[in-house]
Amino acid sequence: MLIFGEYLNKKLEQRIKIMSNKRDLKRTINYITSDLFAEGVAASLYGNKAHTEDVNALLSTIIVMHDDYIRRVSHVEPGMPAKKYFKDLKDKFNKEANEIVDQISNLV
Structure with missing residues (x-):
């Protein structure tokens, strides 16, 4: 499971560089969250049965x-510069995705 964390971190770094417009940002979010969900399902199937509620x-x-x-990508916060808003959005998404990777690693 640790290998997945390293793999996902590399993919996150690669995909973040691609996020140049809203469409790409949405695709990246879909891609990363679907990978996280698939890994969570795999952890539930192959991990301990005691962690069912956690999974x-x-x-x-x-x-x-x-x-x-x-x-949040579709509706930019009014009064905030778009560049600053999307930079903040990317940073928060990366932080949250990394926390979920850590939680998945701890489940297995």
Whole structure:
């Protein structure tokens, strides 16, 4: 599972460089959250059965994160410069994605 964390961090770094417009940003969010969800499902299937509630909470967190960030890309906060808003959005998304990777690694 540690290998996935390293793999995902490399993919995050590569995909962040690609985020140049809203469409690419949404694709990247979809790509990363779907990878996180798939890894969470794999952890639930192959990990300890004692962590079922934790895995379900983690999967629902990933879904909520996906919906939240897709909505935030579509509707820029009024009064805030777009460049600053999207930089902040990317930083928060990366932080949250890395926290989820750590949680998945701890489950297995």
